[in-house]
Amino acid sequence: xxxxxxxxxxxxxxxxxxxxxxxxxxxxxxxxxxxxxxxxxxxxxxxxxxxxxxxxxxxxxxxxxxxxxxxxxxxxxxxxxxxxxxxxxxxxxxxxxxxxxxxxxxxxxxxxxxxxxxxxxxxxxxxxxxxxxxxxxxxxxxxxxxxxxxxxxxxxxxxxxxxxxxxxxxxxxxxxxxxxxxxxxxxxxxxxxxxxxxxxxxxxxxxxxxxxxxxxxxxxxxxxxxxxxxxxxxxxxxxxxxxxxxxxxxxxxx
Ligand code: PXP
Numbered sequence: 001x002x003x004x005x006x007x008x009x010x011x012x013x014x015x016x017x018x019x020x021x022x023x024x025x026x027x028x029x030x031x032x033x034x035x036x037x038x039x040x041x042x043x044x045x046x047x048x049x050x051x052x053x054x055x056x057x058x059x060x061x062x063x064x065x066x067x068x069x070x071x072x073x074x075x076x077x078x079x080x081x082x083x084x085x086x087x088x089x090x091x092x093x094x095x096x097x098x099x100x101x102x103x104x105x106x107x108x109x110x111x112x113x114x115x116x117x118x119x120x121x122x123x124x125x126x127x128x129x130x131x132x133x134x135x136x137x138x139x140x141x142x143x144x145x146x147x148x149x150x151x152x153x154x155x156x157x158x159x160x161x162x163x164x165x166x167x168x169x170x171x172x173x174x175x176x177x178x179x180x181x182x183x184x185x186x187x188x189x190x191x192x193x194x195x196x197x198x199x200x201x202x203x204x205x206x207x208x209x210x211x212x213x214x215x216x217x218x219x220x221x222x223x224x225x226x227x228x229x230x231x232x233x234x235x236x237x238x239x240x241x242x243x244x245x246x247x248x249x250x251x252x253x254x
Contacts, residue, residue: 003209003247004039005240006072008197008220009060013051026052027059029224029232034063036233037240040070040091042197042218045084047076047098054084061088072218074135077114077121086128093130094155094218095121108137108157111145119149126150133195138183147190154187155195155218156180158208162199177207184213202226202242209246212254217243 012029016022030041043052043060057073064071070091075081076098085093095118097109111118111134118134125132133153136142146154161180164173184194196208197218208217219239226235 001212001215003214003243004216005037005236005243006040006042006070006197006216006218007033007038007223007236008042008044008074008218009033009224010044010051011221011224013053013056017051026056027063029227030060030063032232033236034067034069036236038069038236039216040064040072042072042074042094042220044074044096045081047078047080057084057088061090064091072133073130077109077117082121082124085125085130089128090130092133092153093125094133094135094153095151096135106159108139108142109134111136111142111149115145115149118145118151122150126152133193135197138179140183140186143183143187143190143192146187147192151192153193153195154183155197155216156183156187156214157198158196158200158204159198161208162201162204165204166201180208181211184211188213202238205239205242206246206249209243210250212247212250 009026009029012024012026016024041060041064045052045057060071072092072094073085073090074094074096075085077095095109122132132151133155134146134151135155136146138156143154161173161176187194193215194213195216196214200219201222223235
């Protein structure tokens, strides 16, 4: 199975908004990312609009439609966000937990506890033609609840794995990676497509890419940061190389 890369351009908007300026423009980053080999663009419209704005979503929707590439809209499970997604009909919608006080999406969605609400959102989004994914921890109960909620995809949260690798916590990292592998197998068994994302950098991408069930990675913060030093196209090219090397390793071992 090939492994797709969705590039999350939120943090171009973070830099723009830090000055209340009109630049740098997320749409320009999206164009560059697609030209450099991103399979799709991911953007998170947060309720507080701290980075991506409604206008950005209009522009990104037009661009992706024109280029025939998927836009993956990350969003909280709220009436407002579901309404926006239903109006824009992005190729994909990814439901994430959201708290105003968090710096970034800190954990997975609790599908188990919010099953009815999530099921309603999934149904509205699927009705608008979106492929719906739920951003969850690699926990068997959350995976089963995601299938029950009617999602086609689960995106497994890789933040804890990436943090533990960076902290040099080898055993903890190995244990989390095992959970990601087992979760991917279980999701595949339930007929769910498996994606992964959060916190991925050059040092952590290969072992995640090596999990054979994973079809897509969504990567943002590291790529936008690395782009400061090497440019966005080069950062994406290098990430793709490392993804492919990780995946090749699995294919050769099979
Ligand atoms: N996937 C999801 C569902 C996310 O919420 C995020 C962060 O917005 C990402 C992927 C990308 O994470 P990062 O910016 O850490 O690469």
